[in-house]
Amino acid sequence: MLDSQQLRAFVSVADHGSVTRAADAMHLTQSAVSAQIRRLEEQLGCRVFDRTTRSLQLTAQGSVLLSYARSILNLQQQAVARLAAPRHAPATLRLGCSEGFPSEWLFAALAGFRQRRPDVHVEITCGISTVLAKQVRQRSLDLMVGTVCDAGSDTETLWMEPLVWAFSTKALLDPDAPAPLAFLSEPCPFREAALASLAGHGTTNWQVVLTAQGSGALVAAAAAGLAITVLTPSGMPSILRSIPPGSFLPPLPPARFVIQRAEGSAAPKPLAALVDEVREACFRWRGAHAGALDA
Template structure:
């Protein structure tokens, strides 16, 4: 049987990408983290991580154990909560882009709240750069958002192509300035789209600005503008434009969950893990 504390350390190293950040997250010394990983490898009877001076990577057997480790830790938390009742208290301040807030996130929060009635949840919906800034300033505890480029942070939930969306049965004239529908600045989709159009030297004009996905989708559905969206957000009535239509390819959108680094409380980590599990199930489905 594996020691759950060793599994927790192993997951922290895998998630953080190294011993130093894992030690900070667990409030341990780096040598203590290294010692716990060696003990876990002794229990497993195999090497779980490959190490060099710059990075740590999972071996094939480490990848296998990681999935089991998450399940074991979550079952352990569930059993403790059901038998003794969750003792978590306080408030978690959550920032979420609309990609999350209008889809499956409320159901994850409902499940967390059912198991942790003593924790109050406050949710702020906004654009990712603003939410990440609030996280850095410790005005939020956990943020779910997306990025198309920039420094990696937090945990990646999934990636999918960012595409040009337009009315299914309408035609767009690229000889003229391309009408665009965007979220307000700052917005990673907006930045990626304008960078791609600049590389293509395609004239453009901003025809529609709306803070919600439903708003920019409505502009595209009406044939008023082209808008950059994750492919999964196209839905009925919209089609994907691309190089065959004379438009440049767009980068992938990466969806992330990040938590406050300083003094992170256990309930925040538990909620982040629930979100990651939900995203894994959705991506697998």
């Protein structure tokens, strides 16, 4: 019978692509994680990773095992949660998700978390990250997953991407006319970063033509050729293209995708479990899109 601790170590190493990072995530030593993998391979009679001095990749057998390992661990968590649920009232966690965040993988992770943890009720609020971060500091939210340009000391950076000027793939811009810009309403970190960059580079031939409450309106306006907006590569739909900075628009600063949690949460253990879920899902999503995001 496969040992759950060995499977957890295996899945963590596969997700992080590194024994060192997996050990940090599991709060174990590297030698302990390596021992778990070694014992798993001995039991299975095959290698699950190909190791070199520079990389660690799943073998064909390891790729097959990974899907089974995730299913086994998920079923174990569901069984424990289902049996424990009648004894405890569900803990409620309030999560903020910011506009412009690549939310598909996050929502998928939350759906899986809900299945595995029926003892935890997650309420999700979507909005502008600056507002959500304030609500976290005021403890009206327990956690915020969002995009910022200036990360504070109370945030954990998941990854970084450049901000880009985005416009329609089909429309053309008049180089002599003021650049038409579209932003979310204040206080929006992308808006603040773009306006600061324009001012810092002395760019004056522009005007704001649209202020929206949601990112969907920005994408629609840019796709129609009405305005230029500011996005990240991960948030760029195929109907838009990036405008290289330097011609008539200045470079933009990078964006940080962060986790920010409230201090003194009323449910610290469920909150830690939710943070772990988001972090692991992020590693998996990043691994699947690393080439496109780092290009």
